[in-house]
Amino acid sequence: MTIAVVGSGIAGLTAALHAHEAGHAVTIYTKGRLGDGCTPHAQGGVAGVYGAGDSPAAHADDTLSAGAGLSDPDAVEVLVSEGAARIAELIARGVAFDRADDGTLLLGREAAHSAARIVHAGGDATGAEIARALSAAVRAAGIEVVEGAFLVDLLQGDVGVGGLRLLVGGALVDRPADAVILATGGAGQLFAHTTNPAGATGDGIAAAIRAGAAVADLEFVQFHPTVLADGTPFLISEAVRGEGATLIDEDGHRFCFDEHPDGELAPRDVVARAIARRAARQGRPVRLDATALGARRLAERFPTIDRVTRERGFDWSREAIPVTPAAHYLMGGIVTDLDGRSTLPGLLAAGEVARTGVHGANRLASNSLLEGAVFGARAAAAATRSPRSSSEDGGADRVDTRSVLIGSHRVSPGSARSTNEVGDRAEFSRAALQQLMWESVGLLRTDEGLAEAIATIRAWRAEAAAPASLTDHEDANLLLIAAATASAAASRTESVGAHFRERSLIGVR
Structure with missing residues (x-):
């Protein structure tokens, strides 16, 4: 066989x-x-x-x-x-x-x-x-x-x-x-x-x-709460918080306890949304404070993170480091x-x-x-x-x-507007798709944002040429999955787990 x-x-x-x-x-x-x-x-x-x-x-x-x-x-x-x-x-x-x-x-x-x-x-x-x-x-x-x-x-x-x-x-x-x-x-x-x-x-x-x-x-889509908010995205393991690191805002407040009794050890979706909201409110990233663990413990338990953070100019044994959520797991x-x-x-x-x-x-x-x-x-x-x-x-x-798609011809019904209602739509590029998905189908979702995303992705797919190169094939795959993801998110009107619906759009950039 x-x-x-x-x-x-x-x-x-x-x-x-x-x-x-x-x-x-x-x-x-x-x-x-x-x-x-x-x-x-x-x-x-x-x-x-x-x-x-x-x-x-x-x-x-x-x-x-x-x-x-x-x-x-x-x-x-x-x-x-x-x-x-x-x-x-x-x-x-x-x-x-x-x-x-x-x-x-x-x-x-x-x-x-x-x-x-x-x-x-x-x-x-x-x-x-x-x-x-x-x-x-x-x-x-x-x-x-x-x-x-x-x-x-x-x-x-x-x-x-x-x-x-x-x-x-x-x-x-x-x-x-x-x-x-x-x-x-x-x-x-x-x-x-x-x-x-x-x-x-x-x-x-x-x-x-x-x-x-x-x-x-x-x-x-699970968004990991803590990615180093400096340079190329680099994950800061949840195990760091498991060892005792805390998340603080610009006033030093452990804001995660405002959202959940487990604070920094709440489920990932709760922590990620708490970080996104606090960062939007204060206009800058929140910080992960691991200083209480000490330099020796951090280097022994997290050698890769210790090396990368230091290479980027942070001594996380002495200072809290800036972090942001990022898409992590489907x-x-x-x-x-x-x-x-x-x-x-x-x-x-x-x-x-x-x-x-x-x-x-x-x-x-x-x-x-x-x-x-x-x-x-x-x-x-x-x-x-x-x-x-x-x-x-x-x-x-x-x-x-509601969230099942079978083949490329069935997409769960949503509230998408027709393509001619999108307005000044940007030309397709992978970066444009990624930004659209981040803003409209990311941590915090709204009816309006999902409708715009569905219509824009639909138009991009209609205009796409047959893929020739490897990059073309990847882009076609991303567009297909983006359409299915946005449609599934529009169909699930209640908030549950990593899928969170809000009444009005909150920018997460």
Whole structure:
């Protein structure tokens, strides 16, 4: 059996290793180099190691609470019950998680977790260590890897998906496969401010939409609260606040407690909105104060952040540093069942590209790497067991139909004005799209802003020429996902989790 895995983060590498070990012919296609993507940028860690007084049930409760009532309890149960085995597997494959002097795993705590249950590596370099170890395991196993392979489209087979159309070295190449596992990540490049790398242009989700697969929950975009507001966006891990850092305004006031009793450790959407509102009110970024942790502790626990902040002229052991929210993680994506199968036979998905149901309206910190490992393994098992099956436990029926898009011809109804009502619309550019999405489909959304965004994106798509270059294909993907995201946000009129509706537009720049 031939299995094509697209993407080489934790979900894709885990799926490829499991499928290879089951005896199948596996090829990994990756847009950049092996191990690229969002995984190596992950700082916080992997949730799922339970100490005294903690349990999978408590982890599940925290996940469901963060998801604002929209998480799938069955998917959450899979995540927490299989997490320990996947973390043990990472260790066996060579991931060097940080340990205490007695050899036990060091456990950290992040926002909205009720206990310290997060393992990390290199202090704040967890994702980089995971990418290194899994990439080495793939190389050692002799799995075929095609680097610089851009996913253009999914090929139709006799039943469902039968392979891939790729852009490799400037040429279009068709590769048949018995099963395709998409692990291409999210679409952070939809927004002007993002923690995601430049390649996060939603290629897998867009290809799935064009092929007719169901996608859902695209309106639920998580904005990380704390990105260094100086120079190129650089994430300041939530673990910093878990260790005791505070958020203060220009008067030194810990304003997050005005929004939530957990203050800086409230769910990410609450903290991000609090920061955005306070920054708009005072006309400058808020600050993260980690000075109480001291220079030695900061350097030991967060060596990467310590180095980068100092390179940018900040001594965060002595001064509070400016921070701002930025688009970080997409809770929605390709609708899958608990085994990673999409609504199309032959197509599976795992990681950020998939809507497994784990995250609901808001992702709990450090559940993303865990989800990639757990559902990457399950997708590989399903692909090797029954590659021509589609989701058996409801598929799109498992989600609120307001946020479901099936194929490129169905978009949830919104209040969009017609194109000729937009007025002086800017010509399309990626930067213009990103700014439009940031202002109108970002942290704080209004009817007016969403209507303008939908109409403008619709006009841009109507005017777009057929893509030729890789950049053209990326832009087309971003426009397609932007249209679906804005439409889904317009259709969900209530505020829930990361999706927040306001009566009037508040600029977040």
